[in-house]
Amino acid sequence: MRHSYKTEAIVIRGRDLSERDRIVTFISPSEGKFDAVCKGAKKVVAKTSARYEPLNMLKLSVTVGRNLDTVEQSELVTVFPEIRKTLEATAQALYYLDIINRSLEKREENHRIYNLVKKSLLLMEGGQEMDILTRAFEAKFLVLMGYKPVTDSCCVCGDPGGHLRVDFCRGGVICPKCSDLSGEGETSRIMPGTLQALKFLLKCRLDSLSTVKFHDRIGNELKEVLRNMIEFNNPGAMANRRCYDTLG
Numbered sequence: 001m002r003h004s005y006k007t008e009a010i011v012i013r014g015r016d017l018s019e020r021d022r023i024v025t026f027i028s029p030s031e032g033k034f035d036a037v038c039k040g041a042k043k044v045v046a047k048t049s050a051r052y053e054p055l056n057m058l059k060l061s062v063t064v065g066r067n068l069d070t071v072e073q074s075e076l077v078t079v080f081p082e083i084r085k086t087l088e089a090t091a092q093a094l095y096y097l098d099i100i101n102r103s104l105e106k107r108e109e110n111h112r113i114y115n116l117v118k119k120s121l122l123l124m125e126g127g128q129e130m131d132i133l134t135r136a137f138e139a140k141f142l143v144l145m146g147y148k149p150v151t152d153s154c155c156v157c158g159d160p161g162g163h164l165r166v167d168f169c170r171g172g173v174i175c176p177k178c179s180d181l182s183g184e185g186e187t188s189r190i191m192p193g194t195l196q197a198l199k200f201l202l203k204c205r206l207d208s209l210s211t212v213k214f215h216d217r218i219g220n221e222l223k224e225v226l227r228n229m230i231e232f233n234n235p236g237a238m239a240n241r242r243c244y245d246t247l248g
């Protein structure tokens with residue numbers, strides 16, 4: 001049984017525990033999503049008080065407790081200053097963290113999800129155009145959660161025709177015959193260009209997005225398709241959807 005561990009982590013959110021202390025939810029490559037007590041984090045005068053703001057990336061030394069672990073030492077890696085300069089970028093970044101928070105169970109090690117969040121935030125910090133980045137984040141999030149959309153054949157019967165209807169619940173394109181059996185509101189039309197864009201995002205490298213641009217109509221449809229897929233596969237993940245749409 002281990003007594004302590006060190007890990008890099010990104011702050012998802014925090015809540016007060018006592019007069020001085022806060023419980024902070026982090027995501028880390030080795031621990032997944034986890035809670036830890038951060039002593040003195042609430043004290044206004046403490047140098048550490050702003051350290052545990054959502055989005056900050058830290059290096060942590062943590063001791064294992066019976067119920068809750070405690071952060072003994074932390075070193076700030078970055079607060080993502082460029083992202084914090086605009087409300088839009090901050091809202092997008094918090095959206096990534098919120099989806100992760102709502103979709104992951106605690107202490108499920110998932111370094112690939114951590115890397116997706118970290119890489120997306122670093123690219124946004126470096127000036128990557130946000131809409132494309134967010135669509136790529138959503139597509140790759142679906143893949144890593146085990147819900148990779150089926151794009152080449154009907155996701156129910158496997159019919160290989162070029163289908164232009166998508167079923168959010170079953171997670172992919174769907175033929176007319178199977179589509180007739182889908183539930184109310186579970187399917188919508190998808191334009192060929194949107195399907196192409198989705199296929200591209202599912203396999204592209206995140207750091208190759210700088211030259212990519214989608215037509216507005218495709219971008220908007222892609223946003224609807226991806227968000228519906230996330231919502232149908234992770235109920236609750238998009239609970240703040242209206243809020244995201246206002247800000248993002």
Ligand SMILES: [Zn+2]
Pocket residue numbers: 154155156157158159174175176177178179
């Ligand atoms: Zn079918």
